[in-house]
Amino acid sequence: MLSSNPNKVSLTALPPLALYIHFPWCEKKCPYCDFNSHQIKNGIDKVGFDEARYIQALISDLETELPNIWGRQVHSIFIGGGTPSLLSAQGMDQLLCAIRARVNLEPDAEITMEANPGSVETERFAGFAKAGINRVSLGIQSFQDEQLISLGRIHNGEEAKRAVAIALKHFNSVNLDLMYGLPQQTLEKARNDIETALSFKTPHLSLYNLTLEPNTYFANFPPQLPGDDEVDAIFEQNLDLMTKAGYQRYEVSAYAQNNQECKHNLNYWRFGDYIGIGAGAHGKISYPDRITRQVRERHPETYMQAIESKGNALIENQAIPTADLPFEFMLNVLRLKDGVNTSTFSERTGLPLSVISQNLSNASQKGLLDENPAKLKATDRGLRYLNNLQELFLS
Structure with missing residues (x-):
């Protein structure tokens, strides 16, 4: 929960x-x-x-x-x-x-x-x-x-x-x-x-x-x-x-x-953090109690004017809702051929693996996710139909 x-x-x-x-x-x-x-x-x-x-x-x-x-x-x-x-x-x-x-x-x-x-x-x-x-x-x-x-x-x-x-x-x-x-x-x-x-x-x-x-x-x-x-x-x-x-x-x-x-x-693919600077840049910064996303002014002139007049060019800086974190995590790690260790989910999202247990089961039953319990890893079929696999974690 x-x-x-x-x-x-x-x-x-x-x-x-x-x-x-x-x-x-x-x-x-x-x-x-x-x-x-x-x-x-x-x-x-x-x-x-x-x-x-x-x-x-x-x-x-x-x-x-x-x-x-x-x-x-x-x-x-x-x-x-x-x-x-x-x-x-x-x-x-x-x-x-x-x-x-x-x-x-x-x-x-x-x-x-x-x-x-x-x-x-x-x-x-x-x-x-x-x-x-x-x-x-x-x-x-x-x-x-x-x-x-x-x-x-x-x-x-x-x-x-x-x-x-x-x-x-x-x-x-x-x-x-x-x-x-x-x-x-x-x-x-x-x-x-x-x-x-x-x-x-x-x-x-x-x-x-x-x-x-x-x-x-x-x-x-x-x-x-x-x-x-x-x-x-x-x-x-x-x-x-x-x-x-x-x-x-x-x-x-x-x-x-x-x-x-x-x-x-x-x-990126292991759901690490990154500062994003420059026009239109996106960033992801984690704290002990939240994970935030940032977006900067997209147009170069607007970006530079914002920096010069306000001291920053952020147009978005907010915590990612916990309900969105499982999808954001899986969207990235499933791109990796060898996936990641199952423990990485909790380490990088701060959530228990149980929140996606049903999603994992559905993906495995469809032959898109490796059944190894120690890994979060797409099968060869899952890599070929990656969009379909990732969509299973939207809910």
Whole structure:
């Protein structure tokens, strides 16, 4: 039975803490993208991109969170977007120096920056590495010009290959983001993309099925995509190729060589905490008696004005109702191929496992959840029909 206080939990220990930083600008808005990103045109952004001003807003934003995390160590940083690699190396150095001066950052913390191949320059990447970036995630999507044009990308296949080569020279870890189920994509085209990616032997690969998200250009003007059977065949082919190349699928869309999993994303999927700063950033912070969600102003100009005038840009900061915690927890952990120990549920939600006992039973009976009582883990069928499995925990 849940507490009479709909937001009250009881945590005996706080989960690991990460930091997410959102950079909301990009050179061109892709037709499939539903992220909070704003296009820069000819170096002058319609919504007012000013690097120095935005970095100062990020620093001020972080300072507002310090009272909420006193004594806690930050284990990873992820700078996403948008296209964070549009920042100057000097700007990145200023930002990371300011973070180190304000938070207890783990000495060997994983610090990831997203980058698009079109914005990759040798000198700039060398500067990012010197500033402290040690992991880069490249938005390749495809190595084939025809597919890149259909996705509205600004780079071509050769630029994508060049970007990977440059990244591997400067960073300890490199991830390649690839998409499948693309317009007019065949098994052979999909195979070519995966084999090209595997030839670089990067430590990590992410593979996403193209979906038509609401409020995007593709949602209003949908391209011709492969059918479900064709997409399934492409996925099975990709999985086979990556497994034979030594990559293990550890999350629905993530594949890694041995011990090369993304620590930052694992923290999300294990229902860890994270500070979220920047325009539209979300955060999750736990306390002994509650777990809170935060949301910041979405538009970059509104975000910066709020920081400058009010001292913070929060538009939402509230405790998650205990009735919602089981679904939020399972929504994340069921994405992991190996799941988590059953004890993690109570450790991260502050609730007894009994509150979802019937849900667990239903999921097991449907063949979607592993019957091992020591694990909360989707079966192979559960991973394939993950939405159906997650929905069983909505009640």
